[in-house]
Amino acid sequence: MSEAIRQESPLVERITSGRKAASPSDAGITLRERPFLGCVNLRGNPDDPDFTDAVKGVLGLALPSGPNTVADSGDITAFWLAPTEWFVRTGANAERDLIAGLEEALAGQHIATNDVTGNFTTVELSGPHARDVLEKGCTLDLHPRAFAPGQCAQTLLGHAGILIRPLADGQAFEIVVRRSFADYMFIWLEDATVEYGGMAVSD
Amino acid sequence: MLHIKCPWCGWRDESEFGYGGEAHIERPKDPDSVSDAEWADYLFFGSNRRGDFRERWVHSAGCRRWFNAVRDTTTYEFKAFYRMGEEPPGGEQ
Incomplete structure (x- = not known):
């Protein structure tokens, strides 16, 4: 019997040391999870x-x-x-x-x-193409003139419901996603980033 | 794709919303005292209006609030959006 319940991120199988090491150097976006x-x-x-x-x-x-x-x-x-x-x-x-x-x-x-x-995890998306990638699957206008720090929105990214806000510089975004949709969102982002040089994963 | 104005979140795409049918249908206060015909009328028979139609929507991918809208059923054009409990614009239908 195990004595302790181990906390496990829903992205545990995606954000691995191997995946981090394989991150492209000229990645269009960088994803960082803030679990727990x-x-x-x-x-x-x-x-x-x-x-x-x-x-x-x-x-x-x-x-x-x-x-x-x-x-x-x-x-x-x-x-x-x-x-x-x-x-x-x-x-x-x-x-x-x-x-x-x-x-x-x-x-x-x-x-x-x-x-x-236990229902959510938070990820941060940064990089030169963070907004370009998100706008492929999100119908909101994410340009800083319409969506500035201090604002947030519940909307859809692909088919996943998300809570999103721009971070301080207006170029990076924070996304709160349901645990059960986190894996889907990660795969969707990876696919959507191919044309921009791929997605890096960082700590 | 329809564009719908949530009274709280503003304009969003239709894919964020759910449809709730005709608005302002009053449930009989004492269901036990109405006849089967009256109950069936409440339950199944809408006004099936041609033109401006008051209907309910829910911003299911956003703030998850229900609200009302007036939409022209022949053109799909929205004429108004208003919150639950607010008087519908345009008076009696």
């Missing part, structure tokens, strides 16, 4: 100051109130998902403390916290 980040789905009423103030006290940031916006503070990132729903992400293995903190601060309120850590 704590993920919490938070529901509540954004018009209730008791809710927003208490959440701010725990997260250290105000929940983004505008549709398709995102806020960062330290390890914490809060994505707007819907008018009463946010995706709060924290550091690896920090989700239980975060939920405990939220539950304590929001005790008695009409809210919900759900640990969805």
Whole structure:
């Protein structure tokens, strides 16, 4: 019998030391996974100051109130998902403390916290052709004039539902994808990148 | 491909949405007290309108909220989008 449950990324069979070593030097995009980040789905009423103030006290940031916006503070990132729903992400293995903190601060309120850590993984795409590749399978306008840092969107990449946001420089992107679609997305990206010099995989 | 304006997320492609049929159909408040004919009318018979038609959509690949739209069934042109609970534009149909 095994004594410990081993945490395993859904991309464990794709992101191998051999695959990293085989990365093309002039790759059009570079993929980096950030596995095991704590993920919490938070529901509540954004018009209730008791809710927003208490959440701010725990997260250290105000929940983004505008549709398709995102806020960062330290390890914490809060994505707007819907008018009463946010995706709060924290550091690896920090989700239980975060939920405990939220539950304590929001005790008695009409809210919900759900640990969805095991449901998602996060990847970062960078490189000169990151936007070109994504636009082959995503119908949003990802140009910085339309999709700038601070914005996020839930949409489709190929057939996979994703949560995407541009990173600080507007050239790289962060994608949160369901665990069960991560392998599909990796293969889709590899294929879509062939014409741009292939996809590198990094730590 | 239709372009649909989610009241929260803005314009997105049709592939992000699901269709929910005719809007503003009221479920009988006391289903036990209506006749089979009235129940069947509620359940199966829409207005099958030619022209502006009020219908429900859900932004299933986005914010997953339901909303209403007015679409011309002869041209597929959307005339309006409005949130659940909001008054439909254009008054009585």
